[in-house]
Amino acid sequence: MRSPSIRCDVVIQVRDDLRAMDGYHSAQVDVDVRLNTNESPVPPPDGFRDAVAAEVSRVEWHRYPDRAATALRAAIAEMHDVDPAQIFVANGSNEVLQTILLAYAGPGRTVATFEPTYQMHAQIARVTGATVVEGERAADFSLDPDEVDRIIDAHDPHVVFLTSPNNPTGLVEPPERVQQLLDRATGLVVVDEAYAQFADWSALDLVSEERPLVVTRTFSKTWSMAGARLGYLIGPTWLVSELEKVVLPYHLDAVKQIAGRLALRYIGDMNERVQQLVAERSRISDAMGAMAIDVFPSGANFVLFRPQAADGKTVWQGLVDRSVLVRDCSSWPRLANCLRVTVGTPAENDAFLTALDATLSTLTD
Missing domain, CATH: 3.90.1150.10 (Aspartate Aminotransferase, domain 1)
Incomplete structure (x- = not known):
């Protein structure tokens, strides 16, 4: 043959x-x-390692993990004093960002960033097929209010990214700048707070059912869990429910859900x-x-x-x-x-x- x-x-x-x-x-x-x-x-902490090992030893490996990550979302919601329905969890904050952009960006839509900032915002947006427009920061890397207005007026972006503290500059955006975006933008505002625990304020207090605002967080930094790849967002319940349309089923494995939930015991x-x-x-x-x-x-x-x-x-x-x-x-x-x-x-x-x-x-x- x-x-x-x-x-x-x-x-x-x-x-x-x-x-x-x-x-x-x-x-x-x-x-x-x-x-x-x-x-x-x-x-x-050693206590975290021991607790994770004990629970992982009881994982039913022949069964799919909890698709809704119910216990983990409840623990995160309790920490932030919000409803679990306002929490979305994924494999690192980058998958959180990707899921947002799959749902609210894509071909024919525009995503705005203010450079220099975290490179993956524009990268993931382009991978989803969206058009990326880049606003310019001032020489000291602060966000110019006039530039914010220019980008919004000229492009009316469907998604606007603001990183605070900004990566790689370290700058913490003042509350009035986030509020300006919320007042002007007609699309979704995403405040990436991967380093929020090191800053002196957070946009979390601005999240509500009436605002198209989400705040994203990660376990990779202060929780010493970069190896786990776990991130989440806090946003309106109506937005979180829409993300279920694009996220893959059973995307968050059982070990990750256990590790994230147990980490919150060590605040x-x-x-x-x-x-x-x-x-x-x-x-x-x-x-x-x-x-x-x-x-x-x-x-x-x-x-x-x-x-x-x-x-x-x-x-x-x-x-x-x-x-x-x-x-x-x-x-x-x-x-x-x-x-x-x-x-x-x-x-x-x-x-x-x-x-x-x-x-x-x-x-x-």
Whole structure:
């Protein structure tokens, strides 16, 4: 019997609008100190690990997980003092964002961002087929009220993203700027609060049944659960129910639901870690400010900085050579020579500051 021939000369192309796009990447380099991905520098409490292990040992693996994630949504709702019907949970905040955009963006619709900001907002929007319009932030990375009005008037976007604290700049948007968007926008306003626990205010108090506003959160940062990939949103009940139309069935596995629910028993530990990281954030910001570096104010668990007398990419390489990895933002639009460092443990931060000082001394001698 003749074997069927295998064609090796055919490459199936992706959609035309995706051909020029790249995936989301963060450099992974073998170093002693890794401060480039805004993770928690410490693992969850031992009690959390033990509790998760005990419950996972009783999982009925032959059964699908709770499709509605009832217990997890109830626990999150109790923490925020809202109705469980206002909570949507998914595999990391990025799947939350994707689900929003599948439901409210897509072909023929417009999504607005204000750059520089979290790259995945525009990335996911384009993947769904939406048109992305980019507003410009001011030189200090603050959001210009006139620019907000211009984007709304010119494009009337179906979805507007606002990140607070903003990534990668660390800026916390003032309440009046969020309110301006709510007053002007006719579409959905999404406030991405992945780093909200490190900031001094949240848009959660603005969420209601009468406003097209959602706030997204993640377990990856303060809850030390980046490995679990768990995120959620708080929004109007009518919006949450619409998301069920596009989310895949049984998308949130049983282990993730257990881990998220049990993590909420450790709010005290989380708050203590936040305070420690905020103190370390201030310490490294002050130290960099004494090194002839432009340091941008941050309300997150990272700091954006720009060396004054050296090329950002060269400084990044100098840090890697000294076994410290930070995020190189120097080639990103509007972020020339900028680098971003995650706040780590005191020892990791000391290693970063020592390596930074040595690198700058070498480059400026």
